[in-house]
Amino acid sequence: MNHMALNSVTHSTAPVFLPLDVQVLPLAHRHLIEASAGTGKTFNITRIAIKVLLVKKISITQLLIVTFTKAATQELRARIAQTLQEFIGMLEGEPCDWDPLLTHIISTDINMSVENALRMLKVAVFEMDEAAIYTINSFCGRMLTQSSFLTHHPFDQAIIDDSESIYIEVIQDWFLQQQSHPPMRSALRDMGVETPTKYFETYKSILLSTLPVEYPTESSIAALSQCSGQLIFDALAPQRAAFAEELKPHVALIQAYFDAKKKDIIVHQVLDWCNDIEFSDIAALLGVMLHGTAIKGYIKTLGVNDPDALIDIFKEFHNVVKKSFSTYNKRFTEMSENIAAIELIADSLVTIKALASTEKRRCGVLDHSDTVSLFSQQIVAGNAQLISSIQAQFPIALIDEFQDTDADQYAIFQHVYPNDDPSLMLLMIGDPKQAIYGFRGGDVFTYLKAVNDANYHWSMDTNYRSTESVVNGYNTLFYGLSVPQYRIQDLQLWAQQQATISHDDAIGILPSPEQGLFDYGIQYNWILATAKAKANNTPLYDPLSQSGTHFFALSADNIDIQHPVAQDKFTAIKLMSQWVAQEVQRLLTSASLGDKLVAPADIAILVNNRSQGQIIKKIFANCGLNSVILSDRTSIFASDQATNLYRFLNGILNFNQDRAFKAMLGTDLMGLERETLYEIENDLNTIDQYKLIAHDLLQRWQRDGVMAMLIFVLKNNFTIYGQSDEVERVISNYMQLAEILNEVERTQSLVTMTVTFLYEKLAQKN
Incomplete structure (x- = not known):
């Protein structure tokens, strides 16, 4: 069996994942590549891109690369450009060793001379600004707009980054209407979603999903x-x-x-x-x-x-x-x-999704879930002209962070890149462990379908980031034991024979598909350590232990007998946080990285949620340890206060518009209780009184400026329920926003421009 047929089989059982070697990667059909953390995913993506350019002899603009965040697109663009320059330097005779991939291509392709390769790579550098590296959302939006005649997409529909504000406004309106519907109010209370904010946060993934709402049944x-x-x-x-x-x-x-x-x-x-x-x-x-x-x-x-x-x-x-x-x-x-209450909640979700869709149509906008859904519908329906157009434009596609792909997104690539067409190629790269646990929308069933549909299966099996002890701990955590020596020898044998080994022999050498770890038949592929790992340059020395992984349990003996752990979670979290603080102090005084003591910036602490982070931060402060919550580095415009301030200012400016006025009343800046909001809904006299208040606030804003008006509101109206440190954070956010808007007012005399500025910032927050 020649190598082009290696691993290209129909899988009735779990497939064997071969260690990835870009040199022997066939440039056709579908490939699924598993890449755990630290195994050189971006390094290999850059080499795959260059191999595609040189071997398939296509433009960089014809290689579609899709990932899931804007930051990732920027990083990939920069890394590919950097690698192109490095390869150009090799070809131009700079004093450095050639990359094995470049040597392989030049030596095996009789039509590829150094001069031809150099010319093609320089053209790719010139075209990098036009390289097709997109987020999945921007790709779908671009295709809808670019192929308007083929997709029947209206020319005048704008695509917005975030539609959460539309959903929240719709939910607030809907909540006010439930005053006259006691059964629904009872259902909301029974399910613990008695406020618009709780409702949205609890059911956000359902509301923003393109999947239909499923009703519960006894079965x-x-x-x-x-x-x-x-x-x-x-x-x-x-x-x-x-x-x-x-x-x-x-x-x-x-x-x-x-x-x-x-x-x-x-x-x-x-x-x-x-x-x-x-x-x-x-x-x-x-x-x-x-x-x-x-x-x-x-x-x-x-x-x-x-x-x-x-x-x-x-x-x-x-x-x-x-x-x-x-x-x-x-x-x-x-x-x-509670099945009756659950059915009512399901009814409400269907209603709110429909109301939000109506509102988006009224505003002439689509959000990213709409663009993916509409584009997927066109592809799955068999729009032959559209599919052919994409295949001609992008004969090869690479999907990064594939574990984040949902069913609609995968359906697009499944239909555009059939696995029986050798002129097309689809590479899917990701970490299935993230799909298993649903991080960032991961869908295990989409992953399983992709596994079954793929012609080739590869894994990046060596961690180039961490020490051997950490890698052993990683394998122990996920598999239950570190890689046994006989398995390391098997994998080394495979690496030596990879260029000629047959698929049948590979099955005998590599881990059996029956060595499963997760549900649904998903196997765990061993991760190997290497002496070349970056962490080996500055190894950790800890006098207590050199193990890469430690497990600690909070003993019930440490908890007040009247408040066992299960009943006093807050106490348990505080005790664990105190232990973490003590451990950090010990590491800072007795452990070293290379020849330097461990510094605070060398230590990261992962927490379950913001409240746990705040507890640890406070305990650290009491111990004299400075800490930074990295999530706090998020733009102020991504905060709840930015959204609330926009609704508040927009409501003041447009208090005669019913939707804007009601959204303003629902903000914490107005400080109204839920019962009061219900009463206002059906009391015209009270509505008129609050419209007068809005008018007075508008006059104060126009006369004194947004900062003075907001300070007045915070002193007289603002209400928040929660811990005192949370109140301080919220007020701090409002004051920071007021300072920003105050600067805007210095250059823009109209209050409408201030609201427009805030709206645009909210739209850009992701």
Whole structure:
């Protein structure tokens, strides 16, 4: 079998992922490349791009590269341009070693001379500004606009970066209308989304998704319950195994006891359950065998050497199982009882999505989810002219961060780049571990479909960033153990033979697809360490331990007996934060990186949410440690206060426009309670009073300026509920925004220009 056929097969079982070597990468069909952190993804993307240019002899403008953030597009553009210059330097005779890829291309392509390669790379540098490197959203928007006649996209529809403000305004209007609908208000309260903000934050992903809202049914809840029960069953595996091991020496005695009581084969059923033979709702079964009041009596009659120890084993296991299953049974009982409320919430989601779509049409705008959905619909519907146009313009596409791709996005590339056309090529690069856990919208089922559809499967298996101990810890965390020596030798053998090895031999050498880690049959590909890793230049020396990974648990002994961990999460977080602060102090005084002591900037702490970050920041401050919350570096225009201030100012300016006026009333700058907002909705006299207030604020704004007016409002109207440090942050954000708008007013005399400026900044915040 020649190499072009390597790994290009139809997969009835999980495919084998071969270590990526760009030199032997076939430039046709579909490729799925798994790239874990630190394995040189961007390095390989730049080499793939150059190989495409030189071997396929196409323009850089014909290579479509799609990623998921603007920052990533900028980085890729810069790195490709840099690599082009490096390769040009090699060809022009600069004193450096040639990249192996360049050597391979020049030596194997009889039509590729140094002069031809140099000319093609220089043209690519000249065309880099026009290189097709886009976010998925900008690509879809560009294609809709560029192919308006083919896609039937209206010329006058603008594409906006963010439609959240439209959804929030629609939700606020809808909430006001629910005053006359008690069942819906009860449903909102039961589901914990009784305010517009909570509603939007809870259901944001559903509202912004192009997928239809799914209604709950008794059968779907039962299926979810069964699935969750299986998860609990799996999570209890260590306890089940330990209990079975403790029980085995006493099985005969215990079974004889139950036989005498005519309790059938309870012991063997429990052992089967402990040993993974089947999953069932074991609570009733254990209730018979492990009932607290009965345990002591029947074990005492068994004649075992240490009945008290066996009693403790039974009790401990019984408590663990009972607690686990009672919690999940309670949760799904509540879901079944609340099915009417859930159905009402589903109704509300359908309504709000429709209202938001209507509002976007009225405003003549599309958001990015609209552009992806509309473009995907055109492609999936088989718009042959559109598909042919894209194939001619971009015969090769590379999708970076593929784990972020959803079903609509993948459908576009699936139809444009069929896997049986050798004139086209689609490369999908990403980290499936992120898709598994749903980070940034990752869709595990889209990933699985892509795996099945791909002709070739590759992995970047060497971490060039971290030390061997950290890589071992990484493998241990995800797989349960570090890479065994025999597997390292297998992979090294593959690396030596890759140019000639057959697919069948590769299956014998590489990790079996059955070595799965995750659900849905997704396997885990080993990550190898290398002495070339960047971290080896400044290795960490810690007198306490040289291990790359440590696991610490908060003991229940550290918690007030009246407030166990499960019931006092805040106390647990504080205690863990205090431990983190102590550990940081220890590292700063006793650990070193290379020949320098560890510095504060060398340490990163990942937290679950902003509130945990604030707790740690405060505890650090009490310990004399300075810290910075990196998320706070987000633009002030991305804050909630920027959005609220726009609604507030726009409402003052347009208080006679119903939608703008109501949006203003709902901001914290007006300080109105929810009940008051409900009352205003149906009271014309009260509405008129607040319109007079808005008019007075407009006059104050025009007379004294936006900063003076906002200070007046913060002193007299502003209301926020929460921790004092949160209030300070919110006020600080408002004052920072006021200072910015004050500068705008110095050059723009009209208050309308101030609002326009703020609107444009909000539109650009992403």
